[in-house]
Amino acid sequence: MDLYLLEAMVNGLLLGGVLALLALGLNLVFGVIDVVWIAYAELVMCGMYTVYWLHVYYGWPIEFACITAVAIVAILGFLVHLLIIEPILGAAPINQLLATGGLLFFLQSFATLLFGTDFRNIGIRLPVIEIANLYISYARLMAFGVALAGAIALYLFLKNTYLGTAIRAISQDREIMGLMGVNERRIYLVTSAIGGALAGLSACLLALQYDVHPFIGNTFGPITFMICVLGGLGNMIGGFVAAFIMSQIIAIGGYYTSTEFAYVLAFTFFIVLMLVRPRGILSA
Amino acid sequence: MNMQKIFAAIGIGILVIVPFVVPVYFLHLIIQIFLWGFIYTAWSLMGRFGFVSLGHGAFMGIGTYVPALLWNYYGMTPWIGIPIGVLLSICLAVIIGYPCFRLKVVGHYFALVTLALGQVVLLFIVAERDITGGSLGMTQKLTGHSWYALQFPEKTYFYAIVLAVWLIGLVIWRWVDHGIGRDALEAISEDEEAAAAMGIDVLREKLRITVISAALTAFGGALFGQYLMYLNPETVSGITVSLQIVFAAIAGGMYSMLGPTVGSLFTLALTESLRVWFGVNFIGAANTIYGILLILFIIFMPRGIVGLMELFRHHHAREETAPAK
Numbered sequence: 001m002d003l004y005l006l007e008a009m010v011n012g013l014l015l016g017g018v019l020a021l022l023a024l025g026l027n028l029v030f031g032v033i034d035v036v037w038i039a040y041a042e043l044v045m046c047g048m049y050t051v052y053w054l055h056v057y058y059g060w061p062i063e064f065a066c067i068t069a070v071a072i073v074a075i076l077g078f079l080v081h082l083l084i085i086e087p088i089l090g091a092a093p094i095n096q097l098l099a100t101g102g103l104l105f106f107l108q109s110f111a112t113l114l115f116g117t118d119f120r121n122i123g124i125r126l127p128v129i130e131i132a133n134l135y136i137s138y139a140r141l142m143a144f145g146v147a148l149a150g151a152i153a154l155y156l157f158l159k160n161t162y163l164g165t166a167i168r169a170i171s172q173d174r175e176i177m178g179l180m181g182v183n184e185r186r187i188y189l190v191t192s193a194i195g196g197a198l199a200g201l202s203a204c205l206l207a208l209q210y211d212v213h214p215f216i217g218n219t220f221g222p223i224t225f226m227i228c229v230l231g232g233l234g235n236m237i238g239g240f241v242a243a244f245i246m247s248q249i250i251a252i253g254g255y256y257t258s259t260e261f262a263y264v265l266a267f268t269f270f271i272v273l274m275l276v277r278p279r280g281i282l283s284a
Numbered sequence: 285m286n287m288q289k290i291f292a293a294i295g296i297g298i299l300v301i302v303p304f305v306v307p308v309y310f311l312h313l314i315i316q317i318f319l320w321g322f323i324y325t326a327w328s329l330m331g332r333f334g335f336v337s338l339g340h341g342a343f344m345g346i347g348t349y350v351p352a353l354l355w356n357y358y359g360m361t362p363w364i365g366i367p368i369g370v371l372l373s374i375c376l377a378v379i380i381g382y383p384c385f386r387l388k389v390v391g392h393y394f395a396l397v398t399l400a401l402g403q404v405v406l407l408f409i410v411a412e413r414d415i416t417g418g419s420l421g422m423t424q425k426l427t428g429h430s431w432y433a434l435q436f437p438e439k440t441y442f443y444a445i446v447l448a449v450w451l452i453g454l455v456i457w458r459w460v461d462h463g464i465g466r467d468a469l470e471a472i473s474e475d476e477e478a479a480a481a482m483g484i485d486v487l488r489e490k491l492r493i494t495v496i497s498a499a500l501t502a503f504g505g506a507l508f509g510q511y512l513m514y515l516n517p518e519t520v521s522g523i524t525v526s527l528q529i530v531f532a533a534i535a536g537g538m539y540s541m542l543g544p545t546v547g548s549l550f551t552l553a554l555t556e557s558l559r560v561w562f563g564v565n566f567i568g569a570a571n572t573i574y575g576i577l578l579i580l581f582i583i584f585m586p587r588g589i590v591g592l593m594e595l596f597r598h599h600h601a602r603e604e605t606a607p608a609k
């Protein structure tokens with residue numbers, strides 16, 4: 001097998017980890033609250049700017065900058081639910097999607113207003129490691145590891161804590177849980193905060209690999225939605241599988257053609273698969 | 285009823301005089317208002333029945349690029365190029381719409397599938413940069429004033445064309461509004477299963493309105509390209525345009541005939557006045573306020589500006605007719 005192709009595939013696998021983490025937060029919010037945050041990638045953008053400013057401008061160590069970014073985006077997620085979703089929770093689901101679309105415009109333009117359209121790099125160059133003639137970016141490897149750890153941590157939280165059990169229960173039956181004395185509002189707010197935190201975590205990992213600019217959300221947003229839908233909205237394991245399928249299409253497609261064309265292939269694959277399995281790849 | 289006709293006549297009369305009295309800059313804005321108003325109306329034809337498409341950038345992109353490419357590479361007149369672009373858009377609408385409606389892909393899922401569609405067209409244009417100029421955009425070959433090439437340096441011509449097209453858009457709206465299809469589509473948007481049980485051909489009704497909407501959007505896109513004489517994938521395709529279309533239609537009010545046009549007027553007036561106000565130093569200021577307004581619109585007045593006005597009028601009318609105490 002072609003060594004470069006293998007390298008592309010390994011890098012695709014690593015990209016899949018980050019995409020899976022991105023999809024995880026969106027899936028959690030959808031599964032529990034039944035809302036699609038179309039501005040999800042813009043929350044990631046906010047996190048990337050936080051890392052950038054704290055690290056480059058204020059000279060914070062990168063670890064603290066990242067932890068703060070996760071906290072800030074978690075608060076943003078909390079606020080998104082409190083200010084935008086909650087007032088229209090009873091309206092048609094598409095209204096909630098569109099309201100967060102307004103947020104997308106707001107965050108993109110506000111970032112442009114504050115930071116301009118410059119591409120900004122946090123200036124950390126992580127080494128490229130060589131394993132058996134394969135060159136792998138350390139940043140990607142780390143992102144993959146952290147994404148995996150984040151997913152496992154979320155799984156354990158949902159499985160083993162009271163709050164996690166309540167979240168899982170409410171995603172299965174909204175009406176009954178209210179009657180059984182679970183405070184829905186609190187669960188929704190906590191879920192939104194966790195969704196935000198996952199976006200913040202993705203932001204830290206992406207900031208190591210990509211320059212941040214106000215429209216970076218347009219790069220990651222659509223592919224994240226596609227992954228969530230492909231896996232079946234709200235289905236986290238499906239999201240994981242879909243993330244790796246999509247990242248392989250992008251990696252292998254990009255190897256044979258160009259990056260844009262690889263995305264065209266990925267989106268076309270998504271559309272075709274949606275028409276074959278409208279409820280996601282893992283649906284019966 | 286007669287009053288309405290008189291108002292309509294006065295309105296059209298004013299619109300005919302406009303190009304001869306307003307400065308070129310305002311004429312440019314007015315042309316854009318009608319052009320986008322037409323495209324927003326086309327979207328609302330679907331949107332008002334709850335079929336929220338986030339992929340109209342795909343149809344607009346095809347409608348814009350196909351005639352321009354045919355003109356540049358084969359010297360084919362837009363009189364043929366535009367219908368080809370519109371036909372391709374219809375094909376795409378059917379290819380996506382048929383399986384979607386058959387498999388009952390609705391709501392979030394439909395919105396996200398169409399979002400992917402818009403993205404495919406955008407990235408395709410960018411990827412084929414040798415032909416389309418990629419993200420740098422492209423310009424049509426200039427010929428000066430020509431009906432054959434559909435190029436007019438004077439804005440008056442485009443004003444007349446765009447005004448006529450916009451009026452046709454309104455006529456189509458009325459036709460849908462008064463046609464039998466409207467009841468069927470409303471029934472479908474309420475409850476698809478029940479509508480099917482009543483004997484409504486859900487697939488056919490949905491596909492028909494989708495095709496009309498896509499064709500008109502592509503046609504609007506073609507005129508947009510001919511008017512600006514500069515195409516850029518970001519301004520005619522992809523998620524940004526698709527969302528712009530959806531939001532302007534919502535802000536104006538997608539349930540009324542003039543709503544989308546009011547949305548076009550409102551968003552353009554807002555963007556332009558903020559641009560003049562803040563100057564170029566604050567790029568993004570306009571959209572920042574725009575974004576906040578959209579959130580507020582969707583939360584507090586999902587029927588848009590026109591919807592709100594109608595609500596007030598009905599309220600007012602009811603108070604007047606109420607018996608005096």
